[in-house]
Amino acid sequence: MTNRDWLTVIGALLHDSAPEGRKLAETLLAKTKHGRQVRILRLITRHHPTIEEMQKTAKMSRRTIFRYLNSIEDYGVVIRLDETFRYHADRLPASLNRLM
Numbered sequence: 705m706t707n708r709d710w711l712t713v714i715g716a717l718l719h720d721s722a723p724e725g726r727k728l729a730e731t732l733l734a735k736t737k738h739g740r741q742v743r744i745l746r747l748i749t750r751h752h753p754t755i756e757e758m759q760k761t762a763k764m765s766r767r768t769i770f771r772y773l774n775s776i777e778d779y780g781v782v783i784r785l786d787e788t789f790r791y792h793a794d795r796l797p798a799s800l801n802r803l804m
Contacts, residue, residue, distance in 0.1 A: 708799070710738035711779070715802035740764070741772045742803050745781065745793065749804055752790040 705713075717729035733739035740762065747753055747761060758769050773791075777783055782795040796804070 707738065707775075707779070710736070711742070711800065711803060714739060714742055715800075719802065737772075741775055744769065744772050745776050745800070746804060748783065748791045749793045749796065752786075752792050754789050754791070758791070 714729060714732050717725045717732065720726060720729070733743055744758060744762060747758060751757070753761065755766060755769060758764070759766055762769065764772075773783055779800060780795075780797040781793050781800065784792045784794050786792060
C-alpha cells in the first residue's frame with residue numbers, strides 16, 4: 705500500500721460508525737508510522753506545539769519528529785514555524801481533511 709492508501713484507510717476508519725472500526729483506527733494511530741504521522745499533524749493543527757511539546761506528547765525522539773514533519777510535507781501540507789518556535793499547518797490538502 706502507498707502512503708496515501710494508508711491515510712485513506714485511517715481516515716475511513718476514524719469515521720466508521722462501528723466500534724470495531726474506531727478501535728482499529730486507534731490501533732493504527734498508535735502503532736503504525738502513518739498513524740503516528742497523523743497524530744503529529746493533528747497535534748500541530750489543534751495546538752500549535754513546540755518541538756519539545758511534540759516530543760513529550762507523542763513520546764518520540766526529536767529526530768523522529770523531524771522525519772515525520774518532512775513526510776507530512778510530502779503529503780502537501782505546508783508546515784510553518786513561527787517566531788515563538790511553534791509549529792502551524794498553513795495549508796492542508798482536501799484529501800487530508802478527513803483525518804482531522
